[in-house]
Amino acid sequence: RLVSIDGVIHRPEEARVSVYDRGFLYGDSVFETIRTYGGEPFALEEHLVRLERSAERIAIALPIPRDDLGREVVALLRAATAAGSAGATAGSAGAPGSASAGSPAAPLESYIRVMLTRGSGPLGLDPSLAGAPLRVILVEPLKPLPGALYRGGISAITIRTQRAGDAAPGAKVSNYLESLLALRDARAAGAHEALILDPSGHVVEGTTSNVFLVERRPAAHEGAEDPGHLLITPPKEAGILVGITRAHVMHVASEVGMPVCCEPVTMARLLAAEEVFITSSLREIVPVVRVDAHTIGAGVPGPKTRALHAAFRKRVGAGAIP
Numbered sequence: 673r674l675v676s677i678d679g680v681i682h683r684p685e686e687a688r689v690s691v692y693d694r695g696f697l698y699g700d701s702v703f704e705t706i707r708t709y710g711g712e713p714f715a716l717e718e719h720l721v722r723l724e725r726s727a728e729r730i731a732i733a734l735p736i737p738r739d740d741l742g743r744e745v746v747a748l749l750r751a752a753t754a755a756g757s758a759g760a761t762a763g764s765a766g767a768p769g770s771a772s773a774g775s776p777a778a779p780l781e782s783y784i785r786v787m788l789t790r791g792s793g794p795l796g797l798d799p800s801l802a803g804a805p806l807r808v809i810l811v812e813p814l815k816p817l818p819g820a821l822y823r824g825g826i827s828a829i830t831i832r833t834q835r836a837g838d839a840a841p842g843a844k845v846s847n848y849l850e851s852l853l854a855l856r857d858a859r860a861a862g863a864h865e866a867l868i869l870d871p872s873g874h875v876v877e878g879t880t881s882n883v884f885l886v887e888r889r890p891a892a893h894e895g896a897e898d899p900g901h902l903l904i905t906p907p908k909e910a911g912i913l914v915g916i917t918r919a920h921v922m923h924v925a926s927e928v929g930m931p932v933c934c935e936p937v938t939m940a941r942l943l944a945a946e947e948v949f950i951t952s953s954l955r956e957i958v959p960v961v962r963v964d965a966h967t968i969g970a971g972v973p974g975p976k977t978r979a980l981h982a983a984f985r986k987r988v989g990a991g992a993i994p
């Protein structure tokens with residue numbers, strides 16, 4: 673694990689930021705979560721473009737050019753890897769090397785968090801009190817989701833609350849308090865994720881994920897390779913964080929001939945779907961087999977979700993679904 677603060681690399685126990693930093697005081701910051709495949713950051717440019725847009729959205733200027741920030745991410749990753757502390761052997765997070773007995777070592781994979789705050793200054797909400805923006809990058813071993821959750825699916829609750837980033841739709845701002853409380857409710861109910869409903873009762877996204885439905889529409893979309901199925905996901909206009917995994921999944925779907933529609937998702941529509949899944953950079957594609965007290969489809973991960981996940985894994989250069 674290593675930390676980079678304004679381009680200077682530190683060991684985590686030595687990394688320090690000011691208590692007057694506005695990220696700490698007011699959640700006045702934006703961030704990105706990235707993972708590696710084969711030791712390389714996946715979709716780094718897309719994440720940095722989104723970071724820059726998020727920052728613009730709340731009027732923070734990137735303190736260094738985007739390309740230089742990308743170089744800092746890679747330099748930190750290389751330093752952490754060289755220090756032998758960046759990654760856990762795939763599938764054995766927290767126990768580096770423990771899976772290597774008798775089998776070739778799997779690539780080391782890392783979790784990368786890039787944060788940009790408005791910086792520090794005297795107390796007071798006025799953004800003009802801030803000095804220069806602060807950038808912090810964290811690299812640590814990736815802890816993959818247990819394979820059982822891909823094989824068996826997860827349950828989710830629905831909750832009517834605000835989304836992370838409601839104050840600046842589309843921006844990945846650091847204030848996740850509403851989402852954090854929704855996730856706490858989900859965990860208390862034995863569920864893995866909370867799906868957020870907007871004031872009109874539409875399903876928008878998960879606390880840290882986007883949501884997809886697989887629907888059967890026999891008569892529609894003649895000519896598609898798989899005319900019977902459609903992939904539905906809430907549109908940008910719903911105020912979602914436009915996920916990078918969401919974009920890759922949409923691409924993969926079109927490659928396998930499954931039409932994708934960005935449409936509003938009511939509760940009734942969600943519960944009637946043949947399959948439901950969530951997507952995020954760290955979790956990829958996770959089947960949802962239960963929502964509140966309702967079973968989705970057959971109550972097991974569906975074939976379309978599995979096929980899309982397998983195609984996604986191929987696209988990112990990863991092996992079989994864990």
Ligand code: PLP
Binds near residue numbers: 880882914916917
């Ligand atoms: N929606 C929200 C609110 C998120 O926080 C995240 C990721 O953290 C996502 C969606 C998924 O985005 P991505 O696929 O870019 O990780």
